[in-house]
Amino acid sequence: MNKIHIIGLGLLGGSFGLAARRKFPELTITGFDISEKNLKDAEVLGIITEAKENPDSDTDIILLATPADSLGDILEKTLNEIGENTLVIDLGSTKSNLCARAGNHSKRKQYLAGHPIAGTEYSGPKAAFAELLDGKVMILCEMDKTDLHLKEKAYQLFEALNMKLRFMDPEEHDRHLAFVSHLSHVSSFMLGKTVLQKMEDDRNIFDMAGSGFASTVRLAKSSPSMWAPILTENKENILQALDGYISNLSSIRDLIAKSDGEKIHQELADINKIRDILDLGRG
Known part of the structure; x- marks a missing residue:
């Protein structure tokens, strides 16, 4: 070569x-x-x-x-x-x-x-x-x-x-990436937007932002010129991923609204199992 x-x-x-x-x-x-x-x-x-x-x-x-x-x-x-x-x-x-x-x-x-x-x-x-x-x-x-x-x-x-x-397979690739990559970027961008909107009322909000916020919103610094085309090119798969994500957000919102601490704890504990999956993948 x-x-x-x-x-x-x-x-x-x-x-x-x-x-x-x-x-x-x-x-x-x-x-x-x-x-x-x-x-x-x-x-x-x-x-x-x-x-x-x-x-x-x-x-x-x-x-x-x-x-x-x-x-x-x-x-x-x-x-x-x-x-x-x-x-x-x-x-x-x-x-x-x-x-x-x-x-x-x-x-x-x-x-x-x-x-x-x-x-x-x-x-x-x-x-x-x-x-x-x-x-x-x-x-x-x-x-x-x-x-x-x-x-x-x-x-x-x-x-x-x-x-x-x-x-x-190309179709399999696009389906999987919609969930493990593309959805993550959409989520990060929209979290950034939500906090920026809050900042209009409270200029000191970023003084309270810790490492958790920084790591979660990190992807919102990604290039719009790169990511806007990805979101339209893989539209159908990303919409499916977003529908599931929005449903889960609505579900946890309902539990918070009901102050149902026991169910919230169980929900978070169940999701905690992802640690084992991610640790296995790194190994």
């Missing part, structure tokens, strides 16, 4: 660039971002070796790391233009629509649908760091539709970055 091209030089694209350059010092990494500032920052930070809109004809891998609603057009354009030895990998948080769109493309075998389960609440190339991907899960969808020879290039990259591969 000699050349990688990255389209979208924010947190994910930038971290891939930094990590790949660390593992493959001789690797040429070109890149493009619609933001001139991001493009210049990526050059200064050493994420890319050269800024250019179009990859070289002998590029091994093209990584697409742009917002979810832009990936379809970019993927189609990229597939139309690449040579037969180039693999295109997207890093988007939703997979069903993208896989369906690429399904009938004449170069479908040169596309790999991926989603690294890695990120922070910060965005842009200055937020990128090489260790972001170390030990993280990379979900891959519809592996059987990608050329075997080209998949080897992807495996070489992911193995070098110490990523753990998991294989999923």
